[in-house]
Amino acid sequence: MPNPSKIHPNLAVQMQQQEMAARKAGAAAIPAMRVIIQYRPGLSIASLAQTIAGILATQYSFRLIPASAHSVTLDAINALSERDDVQMIWFDEPVHTLLDKSVPLIGTPQVWEAGVTGKNIKVGIVDTGIDPTHPDFVNRIVQMKDFTGEGPNDNNGHGTHVAGIVGGTGSASKGIYKGVAPDCMFYTAKVLRGNGSGSTSDVMAGIEWSVQQSVQVINMSLGSDGACDGTDALSVLCDSAMSKGVVMCIAAGNAGPSPSTVGSPGCAKTVITVGATNDNDQIAGFSSRGPTSDGRVKPDICFPGVGIVACRATGTSMGTPVDSFYTSASGTSMATPHAAGTCALLLQAKPGLSPQQIKDILMTTTKDLGLDPNTQGKGRAQVFAAYQKALGITPTPTPTPTPTPTPPGDGCFEAIKSLLGGK
Numbered sequence: 001m002p003n004p005s006k007i008h009p010n011l012a013v014q015m016q017q018q019e020m021a022a023r024k025a026g027a028a029a030i031p032a033m034r035v036i037i038q039y040r041p042g043l044s045i046a047s048l049a050q051t052i053a054g055i056l057a058t059q060y061s062f063r064l065i066p067a068s069a070h071s072v073t074l075d076a077i078n079a080l081s082e083r084d085d086v087q088m089i090w091f092d093e094p095v096h097t098l099l100d101k102s103v104p105l106i107g108t109p110q111v112w113e114a115g116v117t118g119k120n121i122k123v124g125i126v127d128t129g130i131d132p133t134h135p136d137f138v139n140r141i142v143q144m145k146d147f148t149g150e151g152p153n154d155n156n157g158h159g160t161h162v163a164g165i166v167g168g169t170g171s172a173s174k175g176i177y178k179g180v181a182p183d184c185m186f187y188t189a190k191v192l193r194g195n196g197s198g199s200t201s202d203v204m205a206g207i208e209w210s211v212q213q214s215v216q217v218i219n220m221s222l223g224s225d226g227a228c229d230g231t232d233a234l235s236v237l238c239d240s241a242m243s244k245g246v247v248m249c250i251a252a253g254n255a256g257p258s259p260s261t262v263g264s265p266g267c268a269k270t271v272i273t274v275g276a277t278n279d280n281d282q283i284a285g286f287s288s289r290g291p292t293s294d295g296r297v298k299p300d301i302c303f304p305g306v307g308i309v310a311c312r313a314t315g316t317s318m319g320t321p322v323d324s325f326y327t328s329a330s331g332t333s334m335a336t337p338h339a340a341g342t343c344a345l346l347l348q349a350k351p352g353l354s355p356q357q358i359k360d361i362l363m364t365t366t367k368d369l370g371l372d373p374n375t376q377g378k379g380r381a382q383v384f385a386a387y388q389k390a391l392g393i394t395p396t397p398t399p400t401p402t403p404t405p406t407p408p409g410d411g412c413f414e415a416i417k418s419l420l421g422g423k
Contacts, residue, residue: 008091008232035091036067038088040086059205095203110383116349122213123166123215123217123218123219129151130188132144136171142213147202148191161308166179166180173325179310180337189207200234200264211246219337220336227267230292242270247358249271250271254288273298273377275376278307281380290373302366302369305333305338310329311326312327338381345387367380
């Protein structure tokens, strides 16, 4: 008999929907489904395929966790669930970029004045790829890898924009639209297609590839819909990457303001889950809220994510284009690369910090916005205070600045100055 405890709830729902759709259509057979199978370490998936009919194409075999992605029949799913050497079967969920509309908001980090720019820190961008011809990335892209079949270049614009926030040099804007860590090095994994969508297994493969390149930080401005408890395949893999020494910065999602809207992998247990604020320290209405479906507080922290101007990929129109090199966009997709860039700064300032130490530093140096933890996490990040704490310096208390209106195009400059503790 099938063992329902080994069939993840998301997969069980999909199986039921497939069966109902097949009956309604009068179909003789139910189409194969894409799943991710977690099995006992040391087990050969080939041996499973020999003993269970219906295990079809293998997409990926993973190393961070003992699992592989396959197309399988529903009968095979039930048969797999009966085996002692199979631990869990997950649905290979669709994932997508996490965007919202925006107004101009861009800035320049105060912590650079201390000579900290993320120099030589390896940052993985797991997204829609990158535009390698953009002037802000000259001599900064070390490796590009495609997992979509479309080639590694960005034909959507999301990944290029995200990378620009992490560490664009601002060369095409005379330094105005500069990212948080302008001297970091990029490793880009294209896991989302030109339409901004992809599969969980492609994303997992992109993470594994990034870890194999020895990246120190991974930005994940993507996710799936619906609340989760952190036991899904992508969340488990992200937690595993954190345990291997890679700082995982994950977007909370854009399903707010309703509660329990943080999806996978933002619901992962150990990662840094990022919500979004505007330049007046207000939580963005779209920013997803906690708790997770198992009752944990998420997001962990907030960064600016409204009206962020950053790099535009050639031939794309993502967001609201400012000119041929830059576009403006909003979302937790935009907040998260601020976090990833900040992690790069901290790693340059204090080499050897563990992912958990970095998370603790960020979460204990925030500005409390006075909101529910499941709305703001610990509050809005203060990168200069985090930098000082990382060095063991006690910050000097400063009065909280009163936000003032800024002209279009200057908003992000003011937001990042505020983020970094500047006046």
